[in-house]
Amino acid sequence: MKRSTKNPSKIFHQVLADAEKKLAMAANVAGSFQHRGIRGDERADALAQLLRQHLPKDFSIGKGEAIDYLDSRTGQLDLVIYDSATAAPLLTAGENLLLPAEALYAVIEVKSVLTQDELDACALAASKVRSLKPYKHKFSPTPTKGEAPNDCYRCPYIVFAFASNLSADNWAQKEFDRVRKSLSVVQGDLSLFDRVIVLDKGLIRPQISAARIRDEGSGIFLDFYIHLMNFLMKEKRRRPPIDMQAYVSTGKWIYLN
Template sequence: MSNNVNMKELFLGMQQEMLYKLNTIRKHVTHPGTKGNATELNWIDWLRTYLPNRYCVDQAFIVDYTGNRSDQIDLVIYDNQYSPFVFCQDGVKYIPAESVYAIFEVKQALNKANLEYAATKAESVRALQRTSVSIVHAGGTYPPRPLFEIVAGLITTSSDWNQPFEKPFGEAIGVLKPEQKLNIGCVLNSGSFIMKPDGTIETSSGEEALIFFFIKLFTQLQNLGTVPAMDIDLYSRALESI
């Protein structure tokens, strides 16, 4: 008896399960806000399950030490080891910009308006001020980490374009400003995409949308390494006694 595991079949099964859940939400939940929240929670739960424990996943606002705040972000992948300060008020989380690895907008369908909306969300996060300080360790001190570009993307269940990654998609994504760049995205029933360093787009087949998205996302997270250590003294200036 073979002990081999067919990883492709496992991911295809996960994709079909996700599609069933999300299509059921679309069919039976009529209130747009409730539908959107339910879809976001499904993706948050899925990524929490399959990403390593070092990555936290939540819906949140992103803040910086100057008091500026991003738009609300549907899905944030963040670290709480080197910048552990996450504010939570009435169930709403506020995460320091230093903690953030990646952000995603979650929508029902891929189209020009939703691409532009996700790009605006990305810009609102990348505009925030991030700090980076030295890290003391047993053998000495690591210098401050250079700041990396926060990954941004769009996740949808379907596409309003018959061919999701053809000319209309290319035109819409091609006019985004650098700070609005969408690095990666998933259209669960049609395929996923990633923007390569040279600016070209790599896409997957429809049946491999989820495995492609997960592997490419995880690779990007690995390449970022560790988030910078935040300068808590700068955040503390909001307190009159410090």
């Protein structure tokens, strides 16, 4: 069954095109700050606020770390999407969360301007996310063909940048080349990055060595949104209930007469 249509919804496209414009406007406002860290925080918050308006109610979005039952940690992540319907964060401190790996559904690393150094940092972070063991098994890579098996659990790592320091000329190939360079440093395969999105240029799917150049008519946010929502709905059905017993050691029962 073909999933796309020859007659797309004009209203649906317009809503998401407007959302992309709002995101771009928020990024421009953030540019008024001199401190790079503040600019980055403001742009990440703008994306978070936009996603909160469109995420299904079972999901929440925040920033912080994820941890598994072996105490392996990811380090700080810009945006984490988690299942708040079945698990609360293990810890909430100020603006940051500590999540059990089983509740983690997606990671979005937000960058004002994508550079080689930023991609190198993302590759290291993505390798830490992939090494977590939810349900005592590592997260699986995104399948390139067909559906993922029911006993495989995924956590896409998405790099979302507002701009790139590369020129528009042959941008996709140049960006892909340095994505491969970053991933090779951590000895990771191309599936560590689910998507690399540059809002004003396009997106790359490293695992299938493919790119989509930004279309002025619909922008690139539409593709990002549809992919994310489809994944969340499918993954929600696939995951079993979270057993927090895996994180604790209980005392021995004494049987009474």
